[in-house]
Amino acid sequence: MAAAGFSASGVCAGIKKSGKRDVCILAAGKAVPAAAVFTTNAMAAAPVVVSREHIAGGTARAAVVNAGNANACTGEPGMADARAMAAACAGALGCAPGEVIVASTGVIGVPLPMELVLPGIAEAAEALDAADGDAAAEAITTTDTFMKQTALTVSAQGRTYTVGGMAKGSGMIEPHMATMLAFVTTDAPLTPEACGAALRSANSLTFNRITVDGDTSTNDMCLLMASGAAGGPAIGEDSEAYTPVAAAIREVCERLAKMIVRDGEGATKFVTVTVTGAASVADAERAAFAIASSPLFKTAIFGGDANWGRVVMAVGKSGAQVDPAKVDVHFAGILTCSGGTGLAFDEDAAARALTEPEIEVSVDLHLGGGEAVVWTCDLSYEYVRINGEYRS
Amino acid sequence: MAAAGFSASGVCAGIKKSGKRDVCILAAGKAVPAAAVFTTNAMAAAPVVVSREHIAGGTARAAVVNAGNANACTGEPGMADARAMAAACAGALGCAPGEVIVASTGVIGVPLPMELVLPGIAEAAEALDAADGDAAAEAITTTDTFMKQTALTVSAQGRTYTVGGMAKGSGMIEPHMATMLAFVTTDAPLTPEACGAALRSANSLTFNRITVDGDTSTNDMCLLMASGAAGGPAIGEDSEAYTPVAAAIREVCERLAKMIVRDGEGATKFVTVTVTGAASVADAERAAFAIASSPLFKTAIFGGDANWGRVVMAVGKSGAQVDPAKVDVHFAGILTCSGGTGLAFDEDAAARALTEPEIEVSVDLHLGGGEAVVWTCDLSYEYVRINGEYRS
Numbered sequence: 001m002a003a004a005g006f007s008a009s010g011v012c013a014g015i016k017k018s019g020k021r022d023v024c025i026l027a028a029g030k031a032v033p034a035a036a037v038f039t040t041n042a043m044a045a046a047p048v049v050v051s052r053e054h055i056a057g058g059t060a061r062a063a064v065v066n067a068g069n070a071n072a073c074t075g076e077p078g079m080a081d082a083r084a085m086a087a088a089c090a091g092a093l094g095c096a097p098g099e100v101i102v103a104s105t106g107v108i109g110v111p112l113p114m115e116l117v118l119p120g121i122a123e124a125a126e127a128l129d130a131a132d133g134d135a136a137a138e139a140i141t142t143t144d145t146f147m148k149q150t151a152l153t154v155s156a157q158g159r160t161y162t163v164g165g166m167a168k169g170s171g172m173i174e175p176h177m178a179t180m181l182a183f184v185t186t187d188a189p190l191t192p193e194a195c196g197a198a199l200r201s202a203n204s205l206t207f208n209r210i211t212v213d214g215d216t217s218t219n220d221m222c223l224l225m226a227s228g229a230a231g232g233p234a235i236g237e238d239s240e241a242y243t244p245v246a247a248a249i250r251e252v253c254e255r256l257a258k259m260i261v262r263d264g265e266g267a268t269k270f271v272t273v274t275v276t277g278a279a280s281v282a283d284a285e286r287a288a289f290a291i292a293s294s295p296l297f298k299t300a301i302f303g304g305d306a307n308w309g310r311v312v313m314a315v316g317k318s319g320a321q322v323d324p325a326k327v328d329v330h331f332a333g334i335l336t337c338s339g340g341t342g343l344a345f346d347e348d349a350a351a352r353a354l355t356e357p358e359i360e361v362s363v364d365l366h367l368g369g370g371e372a373v374v375w376t377c378d379l380s381y382e383y384v385r386i387n388g389e390y391r392s
Numbered sequence: 393m394a395a396a397g398f399s400a401s402g403v404c405a406g407i408k409k410s411g412k413r414d415v416c417i418l419a420a421g422k423a424v425p426a427a428a429v430f431t432t433n434a435m436a437a438a439p440v441v442v443s444r445e446h447i448a449g450g451t452a453r454a455a456v457v458n459a460g461n462a463n464a465c466t467g468e469p470g471m472a473d474a475r476a477m478a479a480a481c482a483g484a485l486g487c488a489p490g491e492v493i494v495a496s497t498g499v500i501g502v503p504l505p506m507e508l509v510l511p512g513i514a515e516a517a518e519a520l521d522a523a524d525g526d527a528a529a530e531a532i533t534t535t536d537t538f539m540k541q542t543a544l545t546v547s548a549q550g551r552t553y554t555v556g557g558m559a560k561g562s563g564m565i566e567p568h569m570a571t572m573l574a575f576v577t578t579d580a581p582l583t584p585e586a587c588g589a590a591l592r593s594a595n596s597l598t599f600n601r602i603t604v605d606g607d608t609s610t611n612d613m614c615l616l617m618a619s620g621a622a623g624g625p626a627i628g629e630d631s632e633a634y635t636p637v638a639a640a641i642r643e644v645c646e647r648l649a650k651m652i653v654r655d656g657e658g659a660t661k662f663v664t665v666t667v668t669g670a671a672s673v674a675d676a677e678r679a680a681f682a683i684a685s686s687p688l689f690k691t692a693i694f695g696g697d698a699n700w701g702r703v704v705m706a707v708g709k710s711g712a713q714v715d716p717a718k719v720d721v722h723f724a725g726i727l728t729c730s731g732g733t734g735l736a737f738d739e740d741a742a743a744r745a746l747t748e749p750e751i752e753v754s755v756d757l758h759l760g761g762g763e764a765v766v767w768t769c770d771l772s773y774e775y776v777r778i779n780g781e782y783r784s
Contacts, residue, residue: 043708043716043732073704075717108701109734112472172688172705203420213687214710215607215702294781295605295687295771296564303780309500310607312465313564317608319733322522324435325467340435341467379687387688388695 003151003162003254004187005029005227009127010139011219013120016066016107023120023141025089027062027128031099032227033189035196037203039175039220040147045072046104048219054098058192061099063183063223064089064121065140067168071104071112072218081112088118092125098362102364104222105168105181106142133166140168140181141344141385148259149263151179152227154248156241159232163189163245165252169260171387173212174293175220180207182222182256186244189228191236197222198242206257210284210375212264213383214293257280261375266383269301271376274362275315278370283320287363288374301359306350308336308361315363326366332359394541395554396579397421397619399509401519402531405512407460407498407505415512417481418575419454419520423491424619426452427588431567431612437464438474439494440611446478446490447615450584453491455530455575455615456481456513459560462612463496463504471783473504480510484517495613497534497560497573512610525558532560532621535778540651546640548633551624553580555637557644561652563779565604566685567612572599574648580637581620583628588632591616593784594642598649598777601677602767603655605775606685647783653767657774661693663768666754667707670762674713680766682710690771693751698742700728718758724751 006028010021036055038048054060064085073076086100093100104112127135137147151164167182190198204223229235235241262270273292278284291297291314300307308331315322329337332353336345353359398420402413428447430440446452456477463470478492485492498502521529529539543556559574582590595614620626627633628729654662664682670676683706684687692699700723707714721729724745745751 040711041705041708042710042714043704047416056556070701073701073719073729073732073734075731078491078733108704109729111734123485172702209746215686215688216706218701218705218708294607295775296607299776299779302776305780309462309465310564312435312500313607313610315432316433316610318434320434322434324465327435327465329609339467342465342503354539379776381776384691384694384771384773384776388697389555 005229006134010135021139038068167256171265187230190226198246204255264377268378284372292376302378397621400528402527413531427676436469559648579622582618583602592639598645656769676762676764684768694770
């Protein structure tokens with residue numbers, strides 16, 4: 001959250017039973033160009049519905065976030081609560097409620113404890129003076145085991161621009177055409193249209209390319225705000241500076257997306273699944289997601305078993321075009337299947353390779369130029385424990 | 393396997409490391425009307441490819457099955473091995489190889505040990521004289537913890553017909569348009585066309601309505617053979633007897649499908665997911681499968697947590713048409729969400745209900761007449777253990 005022109009805060013409002021920080025504000029000094037992408041889940045939560053309205057004009061002043069309660073499946077009272085969160089934040093900052101993006105994360109179907117949330121927003125607004133990105137990053141977490149923040153700088157049109165980001169996410173992760181809760185800021189003077197283009201492009205190759213458990217949340221949201229505080233002429237999609245700034249935004253999104261996977265509930269391994277040679281990019285995505293979300297594949301990774309047959313099974317069920325006689329599989333760097341036929345391979349070497357914390361599995365379909373990379377994690381006992389206990 | 397006109401056997405050929413029975417023959421006294429459905433997995437195993445050819449004429453004399461090795465991703469040698477299995481069985485029975493259906497189940501990508509399989513087939517053929525359905529049912533299992541057999545009788549056109557069946561399956565279960573390894577026999581004189589119609593109809597509402605882990609095997613197959621040994625005129629789709637006999641076939645398939653779910657890898661609960669009020673049956677299936685295959689839902693069931701928010705999340709991500717303001721959810725018999733809004737409910741009563749071995753979860757979308765029932769199980773520590781270790 002190092003980009004100039006923004007401040008952030010996080011406070012303990014008492015929503016989380018743990019007593020950890022749970023209300024966060026991220027604010028620019030004025031309304032700035034912004035864009036957001038949201039969950040495609042048809043049961044979208046109230047804050048998603050409200051934020052879709054508020055971002056429509058292409059600018060935003062602030063985002064207000066609570067963790068510990070998703071404000072999903074809460075009916076008209078939930079909609080009123082989401083609007084009240086925006087209004088409370090706007091009141092504290094001196095802006096219009098329509099300039100405030102609202103996000104919530106946590107348990108579904110329980111009314112928001114507004115008697116805790118509203119004082120929390122007031123306190124967070126006061127805390128903005130002593131900007132504290134760490135506190136903000138903590139305040140948006142739920143089952144996360146670490147805070148997810150990153151920043152980098154990029155030079156363009158003779159200036160240095162910073163792109164920062166924070167995210168939360170650990171379970172209910174397969175964003176599909178949307179994304180997880182993530183907030184990306186830049187001091188580059190992007191236009192609203194350039195914000196939207198850069199965010200959609202980055203999102204499609206980062207947050208939309210991860211899966212922990214194949215489940216898509218009701219509350220996913222990624223917000224990009226561009227303060228312009230670094231100065232220089234406005235950056236539109238046609239500007240020379242657009243490409244490097246957009247690349248930096250993508251890089252920040254990719255780092256955050258990978259952090260979410262590394263913190264996947266119960267994860268012990270980080271897995272990169274690459275599919276090449278597909279008939280199309282869509283087919284490559286289908287095949288890669290089928291592998292990455294297969295419980296049989298994920299438990300084999302957990303168990304350190306080079307069970308590449310499960311990779312082939314997943315490719316075959318994915319709906320992607322496949323010629324069974326052409327499929328090659330590399331499992332942890334070892335060619336285990338060539339032309340659709342299993343090879344004898346060094347099981348000891350494979351077992352050693354599978355003790356590494358990062359595993360690469362790649363499939364070449366030898367049909368065309370479609371490629372996709374999907375990041376995922378393994379499925380462990382701990383995943384079962386966390387999710388057998390989470391709500392209570 | 394009580395239907396007259398069939399015999400079955402199972403022997404220990406040494407393919408399974410455990411030393412359990414692993415080669416099975418199911419035979420009629422002559423070629424009889426038959427039908428089969430197969431996996432839609434694009435990486436279909438060699439025995440699936442061979443059996444598709446052999447069933448094309450609408451009759452079959454026998455099925456030969458091995459467990460412990462799937463003969464999948466085994467290239468041209470695997471195809472030759474599948475054909476050799478049919479030929480060996482045909483030679484022993486004195487029929488044409490094209491009259492023998494071949495099935496395999498077990499590890500993917502390892503050449504079949506034909507030096508064990510072929511003597512096993514010869515031994516199984518000799519054992520047919522002392523028909524032993526239990527031995528056959530054992531010989532087709534892999535990670536199954538119990539044998540899956542059932543039989544019932546139905547009266548039609550003044551005669552009593554028997555329908556029997558056996559199945560295997562525990563993991564890699566979400567058959568989708570195909571089915572698991574299952575063999576259904578009847579002594580009713582069904583025509584080949586009636587066999588096909590009855591099997592497809594039964595399959596679509598039974599084996600195609602279960603999921604353990606959302607993964608679709610390369611080897612799924614369900615075979616129906618009709619010996620006609622009970623006598624009477626041929627039963628076509630227009631015959632009065634077709635309806636009761638087809639209903640009995642569906643009932644046998646439903647029992648076997650439910651047994652597969654009850655024996656789902658690591659399962660501790662049997663879960664019935666019902667979606668009503670969908671805009672179409674396809675939408676109801678989408679929503680029900682999204683719930684039933686959600687790891688978050690399945691771990692909540694394991695943990696005994698009435699986390700109905702995960703049901704709503706799954707419905708919302710399913711792609712089914714949804715009006716968020718109309719969704720009702722019953723969780724273990726308790727109304728937890730009405731009109732898309734969470735209700736206060738008796739958590740203690742819910743916790744008690746969730747200690748039962750059988751759980752019902754139902755969703756009413758209040759949009760139309762589409763309904764679907766899907767059977768599944770929970771996701772436990774034991775699932776992770778079994779699948780972290782299976783191949784080795």
